[in-house]
Amino acid sequence: MTHALNLTLPIKQDAETLAKLRNLEAIFTDKVQPAIAAALKQSRIVHFARVVVIDDKYIQVITEYEGTHQEYTEFFRRALTPIFAEIFSLADTTGLDINDPNAFFEFSKKHNARSLGTATDGSTDISGNTSGWLFSAYDGMTVANILAKLGK
Amino acid sequence: MVDLGNLQAIVARSSAKPLLAVLLFRFGDAGGARSFLQQWIPRAAVGAGPDADGPAFHFMFSWNGIATLMSGRPDLDVAQGRQQFEVSFVDPAQAPDGGIATQLGFLDASAPAGWWDGKFKSSDIDLAIHIGFDTPEQKADCLAQVRQSATGLGVRELSLDSWDDGALSGCRPADGRLHFGYRDGITAPNVDWQDAPAARASDAVDCREIVVGYPNSDFPTAPFKPGPWQDFARDGSFVGLSWLYQDVAAFNKFLKANAPQAAPHVGPELAEEWIAAKMMGRWRHGSPLSRFPDAPPSTPQLNDAFGYGDDPDGVKCPLGAHIRIVNCRDHPLKFANQIRFPKGPPRVIRRGFSYGPHLEGAEDDGKDRGIVGLFYFARINEQFYTILRWMHQTDFADAYMSLPNGANAQDALTGNRADPKAETRFQVPLAGDASVTFQMKQFIRYKGVAVLFAPSVKALNTMIAAQG
Numbered sequence: 001m002t003h004a005l006n007l008t009l010p011i012k013q014d015a016e017t018l019a020k021l022r023n024l025e026a027i028f029t030d031k032v033q034p035a036i037a038a039a040l041k042q043s044r045i046v047h048f049a050r051v052v053v054i055d056d057k058y059i060q061v062i063t064e065y066e067g068t069h070q071e072y073t074e075f076f077r078r079a080l081t082p083i084f085a086e087i088f089s090l091a092d093t094t095g096l097d098i099n100d101p102n103a104f105f106e107f108s109k110k111h112n113a114r115s116l117g118t119a120t121d122g123s124t125d126i127s128g129n130t131s132g133w134l135f136s137a138y139d140g141m142t143v144a145n146i147l148a149k150l151g152k
Numbered sequence: 153m154v155d156l157g158n159l160q161a162i163v164a165r166s167s168a169k170p171l172l173a174v175l176l177f178r179f180g181d182a183g184g185a186r187s188f189l190q191q192w193i194p195r196a197a198v199g200a201g202p203d204a205d206g207p208a209f210h211f212m213f214s215w216n217g218i219a220t221l222m223s224g225r226p227d228l229d230v231a232q233g234r235q236q237f238e239v240s241f242v243d244p245a246q247a248p249d250g251g252i253a254t255q256l257g258f259l260d261a262s263a264p265a266g267w268w269d270g271k272f273k274s275s276d277i278d279l280a281i282h283i284g285f286d287t288p289e290q291k292a293d294c295l296a297q298v299r300q301s302a303t304g305l306g307v308r309e310l311s312l313d314s315w316d317d318g319a320l321s322g323c324r325p326a327d328g329r330l331h332f333g334y335r336d337g338i339t340a341p342n343v344d345w346q347d348a349p350a351a352r353a354s355d356a357v358d359c360r361e362i363v364v365g366y367p368n369s370d371f372p373t374a375p376f377k378p379g380p381w382q383d384f385a386r387d388g389s390f391v392g393l394s395w396l397y398q399d400v401a402a403f404n405k406f407l408k409a410n411a412p413q414a415a416p417h418v419g420p421e422l423a424e425e426w427i428a429a430k431m432m433g434r435w436r437h438g439s440p441l442s443r444f445p446d447a448p449p450s451t452p453q454l455n456d457a458f459g460y461g462d463d464p465d466g467v468k469c470p471l472g473a474h475i476r477i478v479n480c481r482d483h484p485l486k487f488a489n490q491i492r493f494p495k496g497p498p499r500v501i502r503r504g505f506s507y508g509p510h511l512e513g514a515e516d517d518g519k520d521r522g523i524v525g526l527f528y529f530a531r532i533n534e535q536f537y538t539i540l541r542w543m544h545q546t547d548f549a550d551a552y553m554s555l556p557n558g559a560n561a562q563d564a565l566t567g568n569r570a571d572p573k574a575e576t577r578f579q580v581p582l583a584g585d586a587s588v589t590f591q592m593k594q595f596i597r598y599k600g601v602a603v604l605f606a607p608s609v610k611a612l613n614t615m616i617a618a619q620g
């Protein structure tokens with residue numbers, strides 16, 4: 001079952017944070033993007049991923065991935081600790097230690113925006129409530145299955 | 153290094169007490185609860201020494217139970233504790249009977265709505281007392297005394313009238329055989345309590361897999377942050393208390409009905425045994441298929457030093473066999489899980505007992521029977537829940553993708569076939585490209601699951617100490 005991650009963090013509006021944001025933008029193509037791609041490619045559980053900034057006010061990490069939140073939050077945290085640290089440092093992270101799985105889980109739960117609508121495949125959110133809507137052109141076929149069909 | 157003297161005995165070592173019971177309680181006011189515990193906690197069996205004569209007590213608490221006992225203490229602020237314990241312990245949505253129940257396989261006949269005979273909910277449990285007894289008389293006396301003390305102090309027992317003892321109770325079968333006829337109690341994690349990685353045996357398991365309080369990056373147990381709650385929790389373990397019904401008639405019927413499919417490969421005499429062995433990964437007398445793939449040795453060979461590395465496709469031990477899913481040993485996990493479990497697949501310490509009368513044959517007698525499992529571990533989601541998920545859906549290692557609909561395949565013994573996406577065929581590969589496929593039935597049912605915390609001896613004493 002494919003799930004959506006719509007992690008949406010309000011960016012702190014001080015000069016230091018905005019300078020960090022400029023830096024993240026500057027290094028994204030050469031440094032951040034390949035590191036995320038390498039981990040996600042090997043995982044074979046993520047369909048798509050991107051990072052979006054809205055008007056310097058919000059930063060979003062958006063992915064479509066397989067499996068439950070409980071199962072793979074720890075994979076994302078461990079595989080991408082420095083990158084999450086960088087992105088999260090743009091937001092108010094009082095009390096968050098990125099090395100602490102429990103704090104990371106609570107933080108990502110709190111900031112995962114629900115998509116509008118209602119899932120049609122029985123997909124549930126992090127607390128077991130029906131997820132928002134996620135369109136899939138191939139009926140939720142898994143990354144592993146798609147890759148297998150492509151002979152990869 | 154972990155001081156085993158600070159652990160409750162049930163975690164530190166297995167016990168030979170023949171009779172066992174688990175009493176469940178809900179607290180009234182904190183004062184009554186504390187008085188009750190002051191009476192019984194001094195009887196806790198502790199450390200790794202041999203069993204002493206007389207009842208052996210072990211205590212386990214839900215977060216609500218801990219919060220009730222600790223409320224108002226200046227040194228251990230309950231609101232802080234709620235933030236620092238693992239979310240699966242403190243958040244009802246992440247509890248076994250919460251919103252995540254279906255991903256753990258708790259649906260249909262195993263759904264939480266029917267648990268505990270419908271008499272109470274997992275979230276009603278504040279305290280569980282596990283007691284080991286030497287004789288039936290001792291058990292009767294002890295249960296009566298504990299119950300009298302509870303009643304007098306306003307601690308309400310969550311009783312289960314359908315059980316002879318009014319509570320979960322059973323025995324350690326003399327020959328170690330459970331209801332489906334399998335011998336249990338063979339494998340246990342070899343925990344490195346010395347915490348000396350350099351001197352460790354190759355099969356040793358880090359103590360952080362079992363007790364909390366020493367978090368590091370490989371085993372980031374909660375409470376993660378140094379402070380009073382981490383100190384309180386140190387040397388404690390979480391426990392998945394699980395009441396499981398075993399449908400012996402359905403199991404026996406299944407073996408009989410499918411024996412003709414197995415017979416061409418092993419002969420008619422061994423056909424039923426062979427199917428049972430393929431489902432478990434061990435012959436029913438205990439010898440592992442990985443070492444004895446063709447026939448059981450005449451005497452059980454219980455040496456546990458085997459792996460699956462030389463059997464990637466499951467020709468000796470099928471990928472869907474129970475013990476291959478719940479501890480895949482050297483079989484590679486898929487990439488995401490290798491990142492989650494850098495030191496190997498999740499492990500748990502298993503204690504528990506069998507309950508209900510023996511049944512022969514394929515006619516059900518309507519009686520309740522099964523196991524009460526107590527699984528001990530340090531991380532709820534990464535160990536207990538993960539093993540439950542993998543039994544329900546075997547998408548945890550790439551090898552399963554080579555099975556028909558393998559990402560949705562299940563544990564041959566414990567899978568919950570009622571999930572509409574479940575793959576209910578069990579493929580048993582044979583040498584060459586051949587295989588036999590069985591259409592699986594439902595053999596077990598969850599009748600109640602709760603996640604509790606078994607505190608260290610020090611923490612038990614803190615809980616009953618006078619306020620502040």
Ligand code: HEM
Nearest residue numbers: 330334335336337338339396398475478479523527539596
């Ligand atoms: C009625 C249901 C069940 C039955 C009859 C059953 C039976 C068994 C038996 C006979 C063994 C092999 C004995 C041994 O290696 O010591 C075993 C191993 C094991 N079981 Fe179960 N089991 C059941 C449910 C569960 C559940 C719900 C869990 C999940 C937490 C579980 C986890 C394990 C583990 C971790 C092992 C050890 C495997 C190893 O390390 O090789 N079992 N079980």
